[in-house]
Amino acid sequence: MTLGSAQLNGTTIAPTNAATAADPVEDGVTVITALDLLAHRWSRPVENEVVKWLESAEIEARILERIFGDAESGEQRLSLRVDDVPALLNEYERLFVGPGHVPCPPYESFWREDVPVDIRRSLMGPCSAELRTLYAALEIEVAPAMNEMADHIAVELEALAYALSFDETIPVARQIFFQHARQWLPRLCRAVINEAAHPFYRGLGGVTLDWLAYVQRYFETAREMQPETP
Numbered sequence: 001m002t003l004g005s006a007q008l009n010g011t012t013i014a015p016t017n018a019a020t021a022a023d024p025v026e027d028g029v030t031v032i033t034a035l036d037l038l039a040h041r042w043s044r045p046v047e048n049e050v051v052k053w054l055e056s057a058e059i060e061a062r063i064l065e066r067i068f069g070d071a072e073s074g075e076q077r078l079s080l081r082v083d084d085v086p087a088l089l090n091e092y093e094r095l096f097v098g099p100g101h102v103p104c105p106p107y108e109s110f111w112r113e114d115v116p117v118d119i120r121r122s123l124m125g126p127c128s129a130e131l132r133t134l135y136a137a138l139e140i141e142v143a144p145a146m147n148e149m150a151d152h153i154a155v156e157l158e159a160l161a162y163a164l165s166f167d168e169t170i171p172v173a174r175q176i177f178f179q180h181a182r183q184w185l186p187r188l189c190r191a192v193i194n195e196a197a198h199p200f201y202r203g204l205g206g207v208t209l210d211w212l213a214y215v216q217r218y219f220e221t222a223r224e225m226q227p228e229t230p
Contacts, residue, residue, distance in 0.1 A: 031218045035161035043154040045088040067214045091198040103195040108151035111184035
């Protein structure tokens with residue numbers, strides 16, 4: 001994955017200090033696991049990464065069942081095989097990387113509308129610096145070897161999952177979700193649904209929208225995390 005070197009639910013992060021783990025209710029565990037799974041699904045689908053996705057299929061099914069009431073619709077939208085790797089890589093490059101026109105840049109800076117007109121649809125906007133500050137508060141950083149920006153969707157989701165895993169960093173999680181993720185991910189997901197040729201990415205866009213709604217309900221109903229939103 002994209003953050004540092006220690007392990008959280010199979011992702012790689014780099015905390016520079018140990019924190020005291022929270023003892024979350026079942027919904028909290030569901031939210032953390034769902035975000036971690038999403039972070040993986042939005043990362044580059046090289047073969048060893050896709051193998052990890054397949055190995056987590058049972059966990060994903062339980063999460064889908066809890067969020068949707070049954071797992072079948074979500075499983076159908078996210079179904080894939082190792083044989084799909086070449087097609088997934090081609091589609092990932094076309095949608096998110098280039099060369100040429102990139103229909104769905106996976107960066108918050110590109111999708112934010114609450115910025116001056118002259119920096120809309122550009123990269124490395126103000127939100128990138130804000131996220132780096134929040135990551136510093138979590139004592140994590142983007143792994144240099146990944147050569148990725150702080151506002152990439154996979155990085156942001158992984159950091160959010162990490163922040164929710166500890167009592168003392170829940171306020172940072174709230175900032176990442178309400179001041180960042182909620183402000184742009186729906187736009188990206190709708191663009192991916194419209195632009196993707198591969199059914200996996202169309203499904204991923206829809207599932208992410210559904211999972212984000214579940215995460216927001218969790219924030220809004222968990223008393224200790226009641227957000228101060230506008």
